[in-house]
Amino acid sequence: MGRGRAPCCDKSQVKRGPWSPSEDLKLIAFIQKYGHENWRALPKQAGLLRCGKSCRLRWINYLRPDVKRGSFTLEEEETIIRLHKALGNKWSKIASRLPGRTDNEIKNVWNTHLKKRSVAKKSLNSSADESKPDSSITSSFSSSSESFFSNERPNSPKTTTLGSEFNDQPSQETDKIEQDLEKQVSNEFIIITENPKESSVSLSSIESNIATSSQDVACKAEQLLASPLSYLGSYDFGSILEEVDKPNHLFEIPWESDYDFCKLLDDDNFGSFQSNEVQLSEFPASQNVILEEEIVQDVKVTQWPHDFENKFGVVGEIKESNKDHFLPKNYEVGPEIDHTQTFDLDDMRTPEAELDFGYIQLWPSWS
DNA sequence: AAAAGCAGCAACCGCCGACTT
DNA sequence: TAAGTCGGCGGTTGCTGCTTT
Structure with a gap:
């Protein structure tokens, strides 16, 4: 048993409190790409000014794809x-x-x-x-x-x-x-969480579910969408599975160099995300697909608002008065970003990674 | 309408056991 | 064997929104 254990991180150097959307995105993108073998090192590598424990908790309790949200039955x-x-x-x-x-x-x-x-x-x-x-x-x-x-x-x-x-x-x-x-x-139940290679293996099983659904979408759609992972129509399972092939030497992303992520949030993408949320109640969902038309099947598109609601309880939590300001419950404006620095995610932007961003853009958990 | 109280929940903290060096 | 590292767990805190007065 170790004694005199050093604190897990320098508390003065880490951000605390509610997670911002950009932080979530960073964490999701990083784990999608590289997995989470070392929580302690992860924040630095992912460009997060967070304690490793905090990242782990955020992932496990909130961001993990198979987390079911909403009221308990x-x-x-x-x-x-x-x-x-x-x-x-x-x-x-x-x-x-x-x-x-x-x-x-x-x-x-x-x-x-x-x-x-x-x-x-x-x-x-x-x-x-x-x-x-x-x-x-x-x-x-x-x-x-x-x-x-x-x-x-x-x-x-x-x-x-x-x-x-x-x-x-x-x-x-x-x-x-x-x-x-x-x-x-x-x-x-299918016990997913007891699988030692939690994310990879459980996801692969879901992947096969989705593959099955593509053969018989009409029959499977409801069942698929009812599953905790069903919203992952645009989820990049391939890159998740790449966890096992992650490089030995991970790049380190400088903090506040997340221009691309911020673009996702600040520019058209996040803007459309917000506005689409409003539109969804007014127009057919097929008109509100966010950069995913060619990927997401119609049946999933028409179902995804419900799916979001089921999974994250988001739709139901939007107050009437706030419908035109679809922002997360704990949303906070992130630190000032130096947009002169570029956050190079090119190595993530493989064709598969495009799907990742589709997933991220659809990410509605900031409730 | 405003203040106080309450409830819900995300996040933090410290400890522990397993594992490594 | 001792020291160190890490992930995980359970208790607790504190913020936020809702309800009641």
């Missing part, structure tokens, strides 16, 4: 409650059972919604149990759980003490429950 909530009962505050383990959901998101949902709900439910049941002569903490706990855990054995002994439902201690039956959950959950 009832099923997901029930799963979280059940898993939390079994595992305690093992958010990452719980997240691994919920494809597309991150530990941070689940943690937030638990702390803001589910915990309260469970407390309310429990107190309700407790007061009901008070009328019963043999009521006890464990029995009320059990009864409070039954509606959620329909597959629980009603007579199984509850050794859990009051409070364990909400704290770190999983029940003594954790192992068994975990095993049961393994079986149950593996039948319910």
Whole structure:
């Protein structure tokens, strides 16, 4: 075990707070191209003035292609409650059972919604149990759980003490429950996040899905678009898969030399992105394809606003009053950019990389 | 209409374990 | 074996927007 560990980065030299769109773009573009073998080195190589941890968190919790956004379904909530009962505050383990959901998101949902709900439910049941002569903490706990855990054995002994439902201690039956959950959950979901080569392999499987969809778009469109990755019609899987072939020596991009990225944001592209968002509600989506007409299939084009909404909850979050100012919730104006410096992304602009930028231009997560 | 309180959530922080040197 | 590095995890914070007074 190491001691006297140096801080992960010089806090005075890194930017903190909400991520700007240009930072997101840099991170996405870099990871698309080179992957993320070394988070510590990544910010410098990508031209980001961020801590490596911050980059990792941003990627995992927000930018990763398979992150599912939007409200949790009832099923997901029930799963979280059940898993939390079994595992305690093992958010990452719980997240691994919920494809597309991150530990941070689940943690937030638990702390803001589910915990309260469970407390309310429990107190309700407790007061009901008070009328019963043999009521006890464990029995009320059990009864409070039954509606959620329909597959629980009603007579199984509850050794859990009051409070364990909400704290770190999983029940003594954790192992068994975990095993049961393994079986149950593996039948319910494709577990993407447990794949050690997470992005590459999971994406390749999605890639094959998309290939399949091209053969039978009409039948598959809905299913495809319902998948967490479905919006990636213009995603460049090829370059993602290039992660394994990344060069040994990565270039370092000087900070504030992101002219091209800023162009994406500041000039026509981002402008059209904004305006298109408004137009989408007024015109057929086919008129609002952003530089992707030749790439994105019609069916995907007409679906993508819904897809965005499903995936990122963006469309639904646009306030009526702000529709003409489609800007991210945490959008902030980036630092002054020296446009006299050029940010040479030529090596990214392979034909495949064009698709990357299509993806980026469609990127709606800055909500 | 304004202020206060609350809720939701993105991001940060510090610790830990695995791995490398 | 000890020191160092890194990724990952869970707890916490603080900002933002919404609701209530």
